[in-house]
Amino acid sequence: MIFDAVIVGGGPSGSTCAWKLVQAGLTCLVLDKAVFPRTKLCAGWITPAVVEDLEIDLGAYPHRLLTFDRIHFRFPLIGFKPCTVQHSIRRYEFDAWLLARAGAEVRQHNVRSIRQQDGLYIIDDTYRGKYLIGAGGTRCPVYRSLFKARSPRAKALQAVTLEVEFPCHYDDDSCHLWFFEHGLPGYSWYVPKADGYLNVGIGAMAARLKYRGEDIRNHWLQFSDKLRRTGIVKDRPPDPKGYSYFIRGEERPVRIDNAFILGDAAGLATRDLCEGIGPAVRSGLIAADCIVNGQSYRLDQIDGYSGSSWLGRKLFEHGLHH
Numbered sequence: 001m002i003f004d005a006v007i008v009g010g011g012p013s014g015s016t017c018a019w020k021l022v023q024a025g026l027t028c029l030v031l032d033k034a035v036f037p038r039t040k041l042c043a044g045w046i047t048p049a050v051v052e053d054l055e056i057d058l059g060a061y062p063h064r065l066l067t068f069d070r071i072h073f074r075f076p077l078i079g080f081k082p083c084t085v086q087h088s089i090r091r092y093e094f095d096a097w098l099l100a101r102a103g104a105e106v107r108q109h110n111v112r113s114i115r116q117q118d119g120l121y122i123i124d125d126t127y128r129g130k131y132l133i134g135a136g137g138t139r140c141p142v143y144r145s146l147f148k149a150r151s152p153r154a155k156a157l158q159a160v161t162l163e164v165e166f167p168c169h170y171d172d173d174s175c176h177l178w179f180f181e182h183g184l185p186g187y188s189w190y191v192p193k194a195d196g197y198l199n200v201g202i203g204a205m206a207a208r209l210k211y212r213g214e215d216i217r218n219h220w221l222q223f224s225d226k227l228r229r230t231g232i233v234k235d236r237p238p239d240p241k242g243y244s245y246f247i248r249g250e251e252r253p254v255r256i257d258n259a260f261i262l263g264d265a266a267g268l269a270t271r272d273l274c275e276g277i278g279p280a281v282r283s284g285l286i287a288a289d290c291i292v293n294g295q296s297y298r299l300d301q302i303d304g305y306s307g308s309s310w311l312g313r314k315l316f317e318h319g320l321h322h
Contacts, residue, residue, distance in 0.1 A: 162240040166238050
């Protein structure tokens, strides 16, 4: 069978694109190396803009959802609690729900080879599509095969994280972010989830850590000790796992012929909070609109920042990169 579109990656960008393509009557196949639901490391909160983009009825969402009216921001010399509505979700549940809602055909498959023939993209000599969507995250095979040479990633924009999500009987149901503690070029977080889950983690710019000769695991030990010492958590969190991704930089090619890259495959995380879900969802919508309606695929219309304050943006950027 020849599909109108083959999407590599079933996360928020890929499932959003599939959702809109299926709604438009196109045949769509989603390939992902994992079986959903699958564990996905992510602090895991979504904004009202994401809720609107995905047309989510929060009252009908069938999984864990915890709403924050404020987030506690803490810097070395100051702290504040801006009014901002955010919703914490578990990516394990959220991503599987989005993918199932999309209504596309889904197959577990680890993509290894991609070639073009007779106007089609052929994946591992098995799957064929007129359009090819790379939504497989930082290590997306579509990026590696078709875009890497023309859209090289800048090492200075690479972020590295350590985090863990685990069952926890927490007392504090607020979201906390700590910026630049002990000179960390990034921030750490405490994000409770509904029904007794907690995500804690730490993220930083990899190039700055390397320049200083620092190991992010040492920062993690300081952070986990702080959580236990201050009583925010009663015991040391379980051992974390890590991953890396790229924040927004200069515009680079994100479409070659009928192939597109979305979300983390395109390096769209915001420049201040390194938040990826919102830009991923928006890129999926833009790609689908391009395929269905012939609109141009330009990602400069996606905001590169999570916050709206000019001063806050400059403060975050300075701390992340210096």
